[in-house]
Amino acid sequence: MTSESKVKIALAVNGEPTEIAFAPHKTLLEVLREDLGLTGTKHGCELGECGTCTVLLDGTPVLSCLVLGLACAGRTVRTVEGMAQGGKLHPLQDTFADLGAAQCGYCTPAFLLAAEALLAANPKPTREEIKDALAGNLCRCTGYIKIYEAVELAAARMRGEKAEPTTESLYGR
Amino acid sequence: MLRLPFFTYLEPKSLADALRMKADAGPDAMFVAGGTDLYPNMKRRHQEPKTVISLMGIPELRRVESTTLGACLTLSELTARPPDRLTAAVSTAARLVSTPLLRNMGTLGGNLCLDTRCNYYNQTYEWRKSIDFCMKKDGHICWVAPSSPRCWAVSSSDVAPVMVAIGAEYRLLGPQGERVVPAGRFYHNDGINYLTKQPDEILVDVRIPKPNGWDAVYHKLRRRGSFDFPVLGVAVWIQWNRKTVADARIVLGGVASYPQEVPEAGTALRGGALSDESIAAAAEEAYRPSKPMDNTDFDLSWRKQMTRVYVSRALQQLRDRRTTPGLDV
Amino acid sequence: MADKRRVIGKALRKVDAAAKVTGATKFADDLAFPRMLFCKLLRSTQPHARIVSIDTSAAAKLDGVQAVLVGQDLPIPFGILPVSQDEHALCIDKARFIGDPVAAVAALTEEAATAATDLIRVDYEPLKSIASAEEAVEHPEPRIHDYGDRGNFHKLIDLEFGDANAGIAEGDMVREDLFFFEGSTHLPMEQHAAVAMWSPDQKLTLWTSTQTPHYVHRALAKVLELPAARIRVIATPNGGGFGGKSDPFNHEIAVAKLAMITGRPVKITLTREEVFYCHRGRHPTLMWVRTGVKKDGAITGMHFRSLLDGGAYGSYGVASTYYTGALQTVTYHIPCYHFQGARAFTNKAPCGPKRGHGTPQPRFALEVHIDKIAEQLGIDPAELRLKTLVPANSLTANYLRVGSMGLGKCIAKVVEGSGWKQKFRKLPRGRGVGLACSSYISGAGLPIYWNNMPHSGVQLKCDRGGGVTVFCGSTEIGQGSDSILAYIVAEVLGIDPFDIAVVTGDTDLTPVDLGSYSSRVTLMSGNAALQAAERARQILAVHAAKKLEIPVDRLSFAERRVYDAKDPKRGMSFAEAVQSAEAAEGTIGTVGSYTPPMSAGKYRGAGVGPSPAYSYSACVAAVDVDPETGIVRVPTIWIAHDVGRSINSAAVIGQVEGSIYMGLGEALMEEMAYRGNRNVVHKIPSLLEYKSPTTLEMCDVITYLVEDPDPNGPFGAKEVGQGPLLPVMPAVANAVYDAVGVRIDEVPITPEKVLKALRKKQKGEPGRHGPESFPDIPWPEPMRVPTPWEGGDGKAVSPGRPAITAERPH
């Protein structure tokens, strides 16, 4: 009962076709972290209760701790490792870094991906829409505020606007 | 890391395949849709299928027609539909389920078949061992009501009370063929046998009644604005006849092992306008039989008191909507 | 000088930000090694029981299992405080709470390790369990531990500064109140994890998500009976700590031992449920306070009692208990003060230091108490506070030395910003505002174990290429401590913070820093880094000046250059400066260290409370209360924090916002709840049922930074990581009163409590929900310490009754 034969599937991870063999009861979270070595995807409960394991499955943010690895055959998965391109940070990564939206950084990959999916669907979200879209991700460090600001700033930049952080967010009042 | 136990995973491409696989695998097999209920339960070892049959690859289950909703539509897909009166309450309820991430995975069918919940049950195996388990899984008594012969685990679906209230019909397919069950008869008030559905039956789709002057709303009570299951759900359906209530149904979620209809509350509304008095009377009727047990978040006497408040508020919303111009059914 | 600073005070990126946003940061559970085994702990299913026997034979035979450990394999006790060495890696004769580890398995897979723990048979003989502090007071027997101050009291404290009763009697009014603060937990998003490796040269390496690698190092040496020189502890970046990763833990010792036995790397990652069992969170605390006040609000004396539910082990509890009485005196002037504190053992997960360590509970009590006093006196609560502020540069009744003190400015900021004067007692029913203040230490004056060595050390190495490496034992837990080191060194040496490599939290590589707790890191490791950097600058300056043929004091270090301040073109690159110094003196490296000033108090217990500097905060909370349901929402919080000086203002604001978040959770919904009637089992050890606010509950936060540089802080900096949490709970409670006229003297302020109080009020009873009594406690004789204004010298005049059993490790 301690081992069972592995199964092999093909999927696309961060744009790369990938073949991977793993024990069939493994979740996508475990496959990514343990079989593909992509440890950027984190976990805080493995029960769907925190959002820390968020990845994009065919572009939709899902909880990788509740997706069976086997169910991902032929699908595309995007993790935080796929966000920076050619050594250049994604605009969301840039603003998260600049504003301190990542404190311990443990929840950050999940927030980044959830935010990326939001901006893909809604390039100019209001603060309320951001709160709604991120309501499935817990962060114990930031109080979310720097995260909202980072998403707003990145959104503006991704729309091609020249946007800078507000002085209040960086220096207080 | 909490992990799934070992099991066999199957992905049928048709309903017939699914039924055959279930028949082959026998009682140790379960269907899964989004897995957001089943997989956590398997990780905590309160559901232990040896074979898991995914319904997500069956195109028939993902169909939407005007008043028919396929069981495997995700909750996000339900709420993304353009809002219409017909499904407004359904999509309100769906939008209030857990989190956006979970709604991208969880399905309508899974929501309607959701396992009942209890603070003594939705715990890991190790935790349950320290209370020597309970009747619902691995044990003998009910810790919520130790002298009770039955389990009081709570119906915690947000969408189910709405389906019962509006009188939706569920289409089931099993080895014996197809049958259509009114939502109200799909559920049992028993924490262990909470569905009238046979384990080998598949919920195919749900039919919403045709528009003929009815309206419905759903109100949910919980600690936080996301993640949390309802500790009280109030679904109210009204059949209007001009300004008077021709018929009404009030269904409570989160207070019993099934979505609990309170017929007296409906009766209190019938035949009159939605006046402050009739609203208060209906709220009082709904309050009386509402009997939450001490097995969810919040203390039970407060939850019971909230029935009155939430039923009133739901009815007020229906009244406001009725009197808001341009929003006629 | 300030405007010339290039790094300090700027909102720069943190040095580890890029790694964190790309997922590159390696947390403990991200580590994997060839041949690595997985460890699982079997935990007690009994709250209090004698362990009659453990049979591990079936587990040991299971396929894939490599080793099994029980208590006898690790018989030496440990614990964070020298006076409470009461933990074992695995229970030996007794289990003290549900979740107490009793056995450990290492296997090829986590699945196999889990299956093996299922096969271990433990025969328990149940003992009566103690579910609350009150029960512990009532039931001295059976004792949970065979040490402590008597019965099930772990610690009893009685300290009196001046004649408090006489002082209170001088008041025009005397007010007495009771409060209860429910326990809560840190809930870091990262579950604790550790990996141990035993190398063929008989050295042990442990990577672990700890805030205190130095203390883990000491505990491992003790329990494993290895020379400390053979142990290397590496603190991996913590995915949140908040105090919950500050103790040496069972699982760290278990994997270390398993690695030694098997000769293979062994990893453990706790499940979320197990994180609740590690706990060390906020002590549930019952409090009673009596204060005398003059008509104008001046306090004439105060008597404060606290009863803490400590859970099953000592942890930091002795210090926590002192902390419930220590900082009352640093905000409002209290001329005489009597503090009595008790900590009880109970059969629950051990409590310890959570953000604010022991001070949020009394702060809640004090700030609500003051609000009630102000109401009774008819004085605006902001005015009353402003009138009674402790002066800067003063000594308190209990001998705490207050340096810079910006609370007055903080109050003014939030009063102005929130529109307090237009809102307080003037908003429509259901809406309200409340004010509260607080203070917190910037590091403790004394180390955890008695020694004369520095609290923080830094080594600095300058490379010929112009890069600098800073080595420090401090631990990055998300608060930005690695960045602080880089910023400070960069400022002094005039280089870019990103030219600096920061190596931290590694007992082989870095000089000791006591750890990331008590808000000590910026001040202490910052001062150590400052000293090391200044020393390096001196060395470089001597040789640069020689080469440039100008006096040393004319040199500037900026923009990666060393140059003549009078003629900036005349100079050299920083790298060249290093090269010329290295040519003259050999390798360029310096050290710096920091030891806090001696505390003024000399009485027993005076070690808790003194700090090099106190931060101050003032907070106004706005609330909406639904009178039909009792549901409280907090739309906005205005907070002003006296941080002395921001090293990085964006990071400071981040800490403020994070503190408000955690405070809001404690104010409204977080509780570490147990089923007392059912085996004292944790009611809700899950992220779903332990309610941490989501984006939809989090309020808007308007932050004001008050910069009143403190001479003891690096560049004047004081703490910010914990202080701003403290005023949130009382501000919300006071706002609820403003909104609907009921007092909720208990945290969390749940809708049930609000509605109960509203119903009582409707019936004409007092509109209050909270504790009704404080149990009789066999307090020891008070230790009397004359106050500074009575001519005291910080020593006790009566030593107090010695504790029944001395605080001796068993």
Ligand SMILES: Cc1cc2nc3c(=O)[nH]c(=O)nc-3n(C[C@H](O)[C@H](O)[C@H](O)COP(=O)(O)OP(=O)(O)OC[C@H]3O[C@@H](n4cnc5c(N)ncnc54)[C@H](O)[C@@H]3O)c2cc1C
């Ligand atoms: C953290 C968390 C919070 C949650 N909060 C809420 C909440 O607020 N409100 C709420 O209502 N739910 C909540 N849920 C429960 C659940 O996620 C949702 O109800 C979801 O819709 C279930 O759908 P699913 O497809 O994932 O179900 P699955 O897990 O796939 O299935 C659930 C059950 O239904 C059966 N089943 C599924 N589809 C069919 C079908 N077509 N025919 C026959 N049987 C079927 C399965 O065999 C299984 O027994 C929460 C879950 C989690 C983990």
Ligand code: SF4
């Ligand atoms: S209601 Fe009773 S039997 Fe049912 S799950 Fe809860 S404790 Fe168990």
Ligand code: FES
């Ligand atoms: S790990 Fe918490 S939701 Fe997946």
Ligand code: FES
């Ligand atoms: S940054 Fe630490 S949990 Fe979000």
